[in-house]
Amino acid sequence: xxxxxxxxxxxxxxxxxxxxxxxxxxxxxxxxxxxxxxxxxxxxxxxxxxxxxxxxxxxxxxxxxxxxxxxxxxxxxxxxxxxxxxxxxxxxxxxxxxxxxxxxxxxxxxxxxxxxxxxxxxxxxxxxxxxxxxxxxxxxxxxxxxxxxxxxxxxxxxxxxxxxxxxxxxxxxxxxxxxxxxxxxxxxxxxxxxxxxxxxxxxxxxxxxxxxxxxxxxxxxxxxxxxxxxxxxxxxxxxxxxxxxxxxxxxxxxxxxxxxxxxxxxxxxxxxxxxxxxxxxxxxxxxxxxxxxxxxxxxxxxxxxxxxxxxxxxxxxxxxxxxxxxxxxxxxxxxxxxxxxxxxxxxxxxxxxxxxxxxxxxxxxxxxxxxxxxxxxxxxxxxxxxxxxxxxxxxxxxxxxxxxxxxxxxxxxxxxxxxxxxxxxxxxxxxxxxxxxxxxxxxxxxxxxxxxxxxxxxxxxxxxxxxxxxxxxxxxxxxxxxxxxxxxxxxxxxxxxxxxxxxxxxxxxxxxxxxxxxxxxxxxxxxxxxxxxxxxxxxxxxxxxxxxxxxxxxxxxxxxxxxxxxxxxxxxxxxxxxxxxxxxxxxxxxxxxxxxxxxxxxxxxxxxxxxxxxx
Amino acid sequence: xxxxxxxxxxxxxxxxxxxxxxxxxxxxxxxxxxxxxxxxxxxxxxxxxxxxxxxxxxxxxxxxxxxxxxxxxxxxxxxxxxxxxxxxxxxxxxxxxxxxxxxxxxxxxxxxxxxxxxxxxxxxxxxxxxxxxxxxxxxxxxx
Numbered sequence: 001x002x003x004x005x006x007x008x009x010x011x012x013x014x015x016x017x018x019x020x021x022x023x024x025x026x027x028x029x030x031x032x033x034x035x036x037x038x039x040x041x042x043x044x045x046x047x048x049x050x051x052x053x054x055x056x057x058x059x060x061x062x063x064x065x066x067x068x069x070x071x072x073x074x075x076x077x078x079x080x081x082x083x084x085x086x087x088x089x090x091x092x093x094x095x096x097x098x099x100x101x102x103x104x105x106x107x108x109x110x111x112x113x114x115x116x117x118x119x120x121x122x123x124x125x126x127x128x129x130x131x132x133x134x135x136x137x138x139x140x141x142x143x144x145x146x147x148x149x150x151x152x153x154x155x156x157x158x159x160x161x162x163x164x165x166x167x168x169x170x171x172x173x174x175x176x177x178x179x180x181x182x183x184x185x186x187x188x189x190x191x192x193x194x195x196x197x198x199x200x201x202x203x204x205x206x207x208x209x210x211x212x213x214x215x216x217x218x219x220x221x222x223x224x225x226x227x228x229x230x231x232x233x234x235x236x237x238x239x240x241x242x243x244x245x246x247x248x249x250x251x252x253x254x255x256x257x258x259x260x261x262x263x264x265x266x267x268x269x270x271x272x273x274x275x276x277x278x279x280x281x282x283x284x285x286x287x288x289x290x291x292x293x294x295x296x297x298x299x300x301x302x303x304x305x306x307x308x309x310x311x312x313x314x315x316x317x318x319x320x321x322x323x324x325x326x327x328x329x330x331x332x333x334x335x336x337x338x339x340x341x342x343x344x345x346x347x348x349x350x351x352x353x354x355x356x357x358x359x360x361x362x363x364x365x366x367x368x369x370x371x372x373x374x375x376x377x378x379x380x381x382x383x384x385x386x387x388x389x390x391x392x393x394x395x396x397x398x399x400x401x402x403x404x405x406x407x408x409x410x411x412x413x414x415x416x417x418x419x420x421x422x423x424x425x426x427x428x429x430x431x432x433x434x435x436x437x438x439x440x441x442x443x444x445x446x447x448x449x450x451x452x453x454x455x456x457x458x459x460x461x462x463x464x465x466x467x468x469x470x471x472x473x474x475x476x477x478x479x480x481x482x483x484x485x486x487x488x489x490x491x492x493x494x495x496x497x498x499x500x501x502x503x504x505x506x507x508x509x510x511x512x513x514x515x516x517x518x519x520x521x522x523x524x525x526x527x528x529x530x531x532x533x534x535x536x537x538x539x540x541x542x543x544x545x546x547x548x549x550x551x552x553x554x555x556x557x558x559x560x561x562x563x564x565x566x567x568x569x570x571x572x573x574x575x576x577x578x579x580x581x582x583x584x585x586x587x588x589x590x591x592x593x594x595x596x597x598x599x600x601x602x603x604x605x606x607x608x609x610x611x612x613x614x615x
Numbered sequence: 616x617x618x619x620x621x622x623x624x625x626x627x628x629x630x631x632x633x634x635x636x637x638x639x640x641x642x643x644x645x646x647x648x649x650x651x652x653x654x655x656x657x658x659x660x661x662x663x664x665x666x667x668x669x670x671x672x673x674x675x676x677x678x679x680x681x682x683x684x685x686x687x688x689x690x691x692x693x694x695x696x697x698x699x700x701x702x703x704x705x706x707x708x709x710x711x712x713x714x715x716x717x718x719x720x721x722x723x724x725x726x727x728x729x730x731x732x733x734x735x736x737x738x739x740x741x742x743x744x745x746x747x748x749x750x751x752x753x754x755x756x757x758x
Contacts, residue, residue: 067645068635068645069632069635069636069639069645069740071632096631099647103646103647103648155655156648179659179660180659180660203648204648205646205648205649205721206646207638207642207644207645207646207648207649208644208645208646209643209644209645210645213639213643217639224740224742228742287661288661289628290628290629290660290663291628291629291630292630293630293631294630294631294632294635295628295630296630296632296742298628298630298743300660302659302660302661320658320659320661321658321659321660321661322659322660323659323660
């Protein structure tokens, strides 16, 4: 119970659809969602396969708590080999789609092969079919969602789809569900595009049962109460993640103009306060907050753009409300590109959702292009005549649209920062790890974050560990390796339950998650067993990457962060202490100095059969 | 004193905890498709509106029911279904002008809000106070 116990298997090459039983031994070892999907991926594909070829496997997975009354239970993740990185990709999304996939009776959908024509997958409980999508190919995420609901006369249908970016294999294309929630990172949308799979539409009426309802509802009730009273929960509800902009700016860890600085002068024009304040035209950016399925936090922002703003003045189709700015989008379009125009940022955010692109990677790539432009490495001949200078808000909105529609210089931006900068012979300008662009925290100011970026299994990412506490306390490399490791394992476990990481930020602790799982699943994990699940998940992701050809050399940061001191803020004069932290981290993990898990470590985790190329 | 579900869409975030609470209360399962309260969203989530039976004084569902399966509970004021009498004819789902009665293909009966016998689970769980269970004397005053 709580797991549905069924996997939907769809082979796009043959068009064959089958249902099989979930491997329950693996479910207990890998919990669900991220962990279980990673296990299936490792078992079913060659990690060396071309991420955009027919041999890549694409998995949509829910967790045991998805669809239950535990707060934030709307989540699912997409696990595949990422085209931006060549590493394992694990992109998590909220909204409502995940819950409906589970209500239809499936813990996971495993998609293999490649269709020879555009198709979408329709799931209505036991009725599952691949449908022709020739007429949907070329449409945006928003059009696709609306047309599928109309075509099937079911407003309850939940849709996860790709836009033009995914169709055109933009390396950081995402999969968008429920209009503005996304499995955002590492280019999982391009994998869908490469398979000619436009969308998955799901409606489920089977529901989810838990093993011990009375026990489950007791912990649901207690955890709702804990979260209701928690300070961070109240802040998330009121302002979302937007206030992090001021926090990082004041701290001096806000990457600005492609990591040229760690503070940004224009923050006051794009922060949470600005979004809640009337502008000269009497327009206020923020409208209301919005919850994903089952979520008692509701950190989502609904916003609209000033109708008089240059970006939409003659485009009424954008005069409506939609998903507004959260921290990472505001950072990546704002400080990182030196732009302080909140309407331009919001419009570019709309375009990301409409065309299906990751705002962090798009912002990181645009910032790198701006540096190339300012240094004279590329000129307006390359950029379709657009002055690609830091601070040019028009350049942001034009390039967001060009990249989404795969036109002109947008095709180059669609490669991601690493491939784009290498194309022009200046790989050092790309600020990325394993090909994936950074979130809004500078590794020179937040040392543990730097270690997390360098060792994250999907490339630079802020969501796979949590070292904020130690990072705020001191800015040396000392004492960061262990919290990084411990939080990576904990996050791997929490991601695998089907809940949102923000539950942990909003006051819930390990015993609560364990009690929810145990009451729901009818399996009693001890604290140590669940910790081991997290470590096991982290380790198999690592093993996937090692088998794909990654080595310790890839656990690194750009030279700029290791050699050029932060110019301002609390970390002024500091560089990343990665070289000091990394050996300690490997040792704590029980890995060799080359970053390979030792035989004893694998055995302890029940992974003795895993080796890298026979070594 | 009559009590009603009073709904304030301005406070609704669209989380659907109410839908899960409703299906759990009546069927012991988390299943929005079997919920008697439904949240509808408009304009990319700008507005989310929970819709539930208003327990009409002149209840057309009750008037058209050919088997007398729908009866008024004098204490709560709710029009309740006696499942044993329901033959699944669905006429009440047509009569209801608000679409708050739905047919349940899993048991061949209709699903209708019964105010949980006077302690509605949806109002109990709502994290924002968008659904309240209040005296009918003040219904609409706030609007």
